[in-house]
Amino acid sequence: MKYRKYKRYKDHNEDYEFEDNEYRNNTQERYVKNRSKENISDSRKNCEMTECLNCGWTLPSDWKGSLPEHCPNCLSGIHRETEEGYECGGILEPVGFWVKDDDKWEIIQRCRFCGEMRTTPMNGKDNRIKVLSIASRPLSMPPFPIERIKELRGIGGRDDETEGGE
Amino acid sequence: MNRENKKRKYDRKYFRTHPCTDPFTCKVCGWPVVPAGAGTSHRNHCPNCLYSIHLDNEPGDRGSDCYGRMEPIGVWVRKNGEWVIIHRCIICGKISSNRVAADDNPARLMALAMRPFGSAAIPREDIRKITDYFSTV
Ligand SMILES: [Zn+2]
Ligand SMILES: [Zn+2]
Ligand SMILES: [Zn+2]
Ligand SMILES: [Zn+2]
Numbered sequence: 001m002k003y004r005k006y007k008r009y010k011d012h013n014e015d016y017e018f019e020d021n022e023y024r025n026n027t028q029e030r031y032v033k034n035r036s037k038e039n040i041s042d043s044r045k046n047c048e049m050t051e052c053l054n055c056g057w058t059l060p061s062d063w064k065g066s067l068p069e070h071c072p073n074c075l076s077g078i079h080r081e082t083e084e085g086y087e088c089g090g091i092l093e094p095v096g097f098w099v100k101d102d103d104k105w106e107i108i109q110r111c112r113f114c115g116e117m118r119t120t121p122m123n124g125k126d127n128r129i130k131v132l133s134i135a136s137r138p139l140s141m142p143p144f145p146i147e148r149i150k151e152l153r154g155i156g157g158r159d160d161e162t163e164g165g166e
Numbered sequence: 167m168n169r170e171n172k173k174r175k176y177d178r179k180y181f182r183t184h185p186c187t188d189p190f191t192c193k194v195c196g197w198p199v200v201p202a203g204a205g206t207s208h209r210n211h212c213p214n215c216l217y218s219i220h221l222d223n224e225p226g227d228r229g230s231d232c233y234g235r236m237e238p239i240g241v242w243v244r245k246n247g248e249w250v251i252i253h254r255c256i257i258c259g260k261i262s263s264n265r266v267a268a269d270d271n272p273a274r275l276m277a278l279a280m281r282p283f284g285s286a287a288i289p290r291e292d293i294r295k296i297t298d299y300f301s302t303v
Binding site: 096099105108110117119131135142143144 | 272276
């Protein structure tokens with residue numbers, strides 16, 4: 001199976017982490033196998049999945065409704081096609097959440113292979129523990145010492161009035 | 167210097183390899199953005215409101231004529247612990263990411279990271295159930 005030359009996507013930092021070649025070849029192989037099995041021709045079906053290449057989840061036989069766009073267990077997906085129309089085949093990894101103004105959530109996913117980002121709507125079937133663990137990751141690794149910053153005491157705390165506001 | 171300016175104007179890939187160090191005024195909140203203090207030479211967002219402007223299709227190529235505001239929608243922590251702000255263009259929906267700079271407003275950054283916890287999508291009930299679950303394991 002031949003692939004077109006990939007266009008790599010980088011952000012402003014040159015020190016981007018990309019997965020190694022072995023990983024890439026493996027996922028691509030599995031993806032190609034699956035794809036020929038399913039014989040996806042409809043472009044709408046492009047992001048639907050019946051099994052997860054990341055965690056091994058498979059669609060239960062009593063699944064109701066439309067096929068999921070991302071794995072409800074680990075929230076990953078498959079990056080079948082890039083914005084420019086190239087085939088990718090990398091695993092879309094959940095990196096964060098976008099809380100929209102109407103309180104609907106979108107899962108922000110980033111392709112481990114090409115770095116492209118996309119969003120997919122979250123639904124009630126998604127694994128809540130996984131959601132919480134991703135959402136709390138930034139809080140456990142702050143970019144600065146939280147306790148030293150005065151403005152932050154107002155967020156989620158009650159000690160503002162008792163301290164008498166410097 | 168003159169030649170350098172010419173290169174900047176006509177070479178579309180100039181900003182991919184050269185950092186942009188021009189001061190600019192934030193179109194969203196009016197904050198004067200200066201390169202000093204950022205700690206990085208590839209800052210593309212305002213340190214006060216964290217908004218960006220959609221100029222690039224790919225980082226540094228200045229290939230987009232959308233010029234939409236790019237709203238900060240979330241943060242992502244890389245494997246090395248570095249924070250990255252995820253921006254989404256409010257006009258065309260393009261998503262891109264940019265590393266946080268040293269002078270970014272810390273309160274705004276934390277508020278962005280806290281957004282999921284202030285929302286109804288994770289009910290308090292759920293959080294309690296999960297913490298209960300982990301305390302029994
Ligand atoms: Zn999965
Ligand atoms: Zn990809
Ligand atoms: Zn601003
Ligand atoms: Zn745009």
